[in-house]
Amino acid sequence: MKSTTKPLALLLFVPLLTWGNDYVDHEKGQAFIAELAGQYGYQRDTLVALFEQVERDDVILEKISRPAEKTTPWYRYREIFMDQPRIDNGVAFYQANQSVLHEAYEKFGVSPEIIVAILGVETRYGKVMGNDSVIRALATIAFDYPAREPFFTKELRAFLEMAAQEQFDPLVPKGSYAGAMGMAQFMPSSYLHYAVDYEGDGKRDLWNNPNDAIFSIANYLAEHGWQRDQLIFDNANLLSPYAGEYQHRPFTTLGELKAQGVLLQSSVATDDTPVGMLQLDGASGPLTFVTFTNFGVITRYNTSPMYAMVVTELANAIANSIPNSVSGTISN
Numbered sequence: 160m161k162s163t164t165k166p167l168a169l170l171l172f173v174p175l176l177t178w179g180n181d182y183v184d185h186e187k188g189q190a191f192i193a194e195l196a197g198q199y200g201y202q203r204d205t206l207v208a209l210f211e212q213v214e215r216d217d218v219i220l221e222k223i224s225r226p227a228e229k230t231t232p233w234y235r236y237r238e239i240f241m242d243q244p245r246i247d248n249g250v251a252f253y254q255a256n257q258s259v260l261h262e263a264y265e266k267f268g269v270s271p272e273i274i275v276a277i278l279g280v281e282t283r284y285g286k287v288m289g290n291d292s293v294i295r296a297l298a299t300i301a302f303d304y305p306a307r308e309p310f311f312t313k314e315l316r317a318f319l320e321m322a323a324q325e326q327f328d329p330l331v332p333k334g335s336y337a338g339a340m341g342m343a344q345f346m347p348s349s350y351l352h353y354a355v356d357y358e359g360d361g362k363r364d365l366w367n368n369p370n371d372a373i374f375s376i377a378n379y380l381a382e383h384g385w386q387r388d389q390l391i392f393d394n395a396n397l398l399s400p401y402a403g404e405y406q407h408r409p410f411t412t413l414g415e416l417k418a419q420g421v422l423l424q425s426s427v428a429t430d431d432t433p434v435g436m437l438q439l440d441g442a443s444g445p446l447t448f449v450t451f452t453n454f455g456v457i458t459r460y461n462t463s464p465m466y467a468m469v470v471t472e473l474a475n476a477i478a479n480s481i482p483n484s485v486s487g488t489i490s491n
Contacts, residue, residue: 182210187302195316199323209294212330216299219291222336223300223307226463233439233446233465240280240469241476249275249477252284252369259357259370267377268387272481274376276474277460278342285342288366289335293318297338297347314338317347324351325362332366341365342372345379353379376460383459384452391454391471394424395436395447407464408455409433416449423449437464 182188188210196203231239253260253275260271275284282288297318301311318338322329334340338347343365345354354363355374365372395401398420404410413423414430421436428434428451435450448468457467 180214182213182215182298182302183207185215185302187308188298191302191312191315195319199320201319201323209329210298213292213295213298215303216291216295219296219299219336220304223304229463231465233468234442236465237469237472240473245279245283245473246476246480248284249279249473250480252278253477253481256369256373259373263373263377266374267381267385269377269380269385270388270474270478272474272478273380273457273470274373275477276470277376277457278372279473279477280466280470281339281344282342285369285372288333288341288344289339290333291336291338292330293332293334293338293340293347294329296334296336300337311338314347317351321347321350342369343376343379345375349379350375353382379460380456383456385456386452389453390426390428390451391457392437392448392450392468393426395449396422396424397447398422401436401447403436405436405438407435407437407450407458407467409435409450409452411435413449421449437468439465439468 183192192203192206192210195201196206249272253271256275257271260274263269263274264271278284294315297311297315300307301315302308304311315338319329332340335344339345340347340350341364345365350363350365353375354365355371355378356363357368357370357374362368363371363375365375401419401421403416403419411434412430413428413432413434416422416434416436417430433452435455437448437450437454439446439448450464450467454464454467454471457470458464461467
């Protein structure tokens with residue numbers, strides 16, 4: 160990872176139409192410019208010229224206020240991602256990138272199918288990376304959505320630091336409505352801390368280089384505590400109604416759950432194994448799962464437990480379609 164930044168004199172901002180509602184005259188935009196001026200090679204005039212071309216986007220504000228993970232039941236959410244083309248394309252991506260996936264497994268311990276599934280859920284293996292201006296998305300949420308202001312202000316700062324390090328025009332990158340970027344949909348702070356330059360060519364290219372994306376995802380999961388070849392989740396077998404806590408990250412042990420009548424349906428683990436409990440909406444009623452440390456690690460990538468569940472199910476479907484896949488124990 161690079162430790163220094165370069166002056167931004169080399170950056171040429173793309174001339175755009177002058178929009179109303181830009182962030183130069185916005186109170187929070189002005190404060191941000193004043194705070195950032197002189198850092199990462201940015202001068203105040205450069206920042207003013209930049210934010211004159213960044214305007215509020217009300218569509219982004221609508222989307223951030225209603226994320227799909229909070230408005231869609233599990234059984235519907237699952238249908239979005241568990242389609243046959245996504246599985247087939249995951250198998251094709253695995254086979255085309257098998258050598259690097261196996262390298263990542265050896266180095267970081269992350270099962271290749273999990274890496275492929277994350278790419279499949281995030282961007283259909285790099286085919287759908289988002290069409291929103293990253294800086295516009297980050298600035299809109301940072302300056303006009305108070306509920307997420309601290310996080311997105313930090314991400315906006317990280318994005319401009321990233322642009323300085325990598326020497327690209329901040330107005331150019333496109334991503335999700337929340338500012339996630341590239342094949343792996345990294346937020347800027349994740350890019351700064353976890354993106355990997357696989358070839359050692361001085362570029363961490365998560366838009367066009369599958370090798371960088373694969374190693375970056377593996378590095379991210381490993382740094383957040385991924386356990387090689389360990390369980391992710393299993394269906395809960397309830398001997399009696401469960402009246403305890405539901406928390407998808409481990410908060411108790413398997414032995415304590417057993418004492419409350421909760422057993423694993425298919426997997427084998429020791430009583431001292433850290434576990435959580437998760438309940439999701441099935442088409443015919445609630446579904447209950449026992450979750451393990453690796454499930455919680457996936458929710459560090461995306462906080463939704465439905466995301467972690469669908470990544471794991473897609474990984475299983477891909478693994479089951481590859482005769483000689485290198486796979487740890489993914490789930491039940």
